Amino acid sequence: MLVDTGSGDRAIERSAQACHRGRSATPCAECAARPVSVCSALAVPELRELEALSQHLTLDKGQALFRQDEPGDAVYNVIEGSLRLTRLLPDGRRHIMGFALPGDFLGLALAERHAVSAEALGPVLTCRFGREDFAALLEAKPHLLRSLHARTGAELMLAQDQMLLLGRRTAEEKVVAFLLGLRNRYARTGRSSVTVELPMGRQDMADHLGLTIETVSRMLTRLDRAHLILIVPGGVRLLDVERLERLAAS
Incomplete structure (x- = not known):
């Protein structure tokens, strides 16, 4: 069961603040998540338009x-931290x-209502864009819309991989594929390492x-x-990636 943080007076709403307040002229250009985000399609001058529409939201674990x-x-664009x-x-x-994870956009489907809940696994920082404002920006920036379509296609492939993961694979293959998939996602954000951080608990992995x-x-x-792995505090170290990849592909 998710932790109830309230509705109209949620803590994240109380902690919202304008992104541009007290920051440099082009903070979006310096954002560590930008290279792997939809907004990477925007040139530096265009980022000022994005910044004008954004707010920072911070979350504590469980919010x-x-x-x-x-x-x-x-x-929402995830800047730091992770959510389930x-x-x-x-x-x-x-x-x-x-x-x-950082670089992921949430709510891109622009549906009337959220199909899932998003809960922080630890401290999280996101950028929030009002739906109507973001839709207007997409209309004015076709290259941003193309980036969004590319991200949507990638998410569809991930959903298909998830169906395969839950279908014919053994329990061991599922766990290995999950660890390798998480490693690859971290690598795309520049966090390439033999140690895979696991911000989620084992119950989350199981669910x-x-x-x-x-x-x-x-x-x-x-x-x-x-x-094949070494269990370490906060994650696992992948000791034999080649064998793990063969196991996940079997």
């Missing part, structure tokens, strides 16, 4: 950026659809992969004992 079925009145994207099923079960927490723990222990 919701938005909740399932709330009006989709904004889009959760959907409550009609029978009350929770399914984790995925995890948002995402359609497994039990006991199975996830058992698979990680098995991989550790096989010297």
Whole structure:
């Protein structure tokens, strides 16, 4: 169950502040998430238009950026931190659809209501853009719209990969594919490392992969004992990427 932070007076709304306040002339140009974000399509002079529409929102661990079925009145760019994207099923079960990392845009579908809830796994910083303002910017910047379409296509491929992940693979293959996929996502943000940070808990991994927490723990222990990974505080170290990739592809 997600932590309830309230609706009309959520803490993230109280902490919202204008992005341009007290900052340099082109802060978006210096944003670490820009190279992997939709806004990378904009030239530096165009970024000032984006900045004029944006607000910074900060979250603490457990706070919701938005909740399932709330009006989709904004889009968000994740600058720092990570969030889990959760959907409550009609029978009350929770399914984790995925995890948002720096560079990810949330709410790009511009749907009337959010299909998922987005909850911070730790301290999070995002940029918020009003839906109507962002839609007007897309109309005025066709190259930004093309970037959005490319990102949407990539997200569709990830959704298809998730269907495969939950379908025919064994529990061990699911865990390995998840770790490799997370490693690749980190690499795209410039965080290339043999150690894969796991901001989500094992229960979150289990809910995402359609497994039990006991199975996830058992698979990680098995991989550790096989010297394929090394479990370290806050994540895992990938000791034999080639063998892991062969296992995930089997």
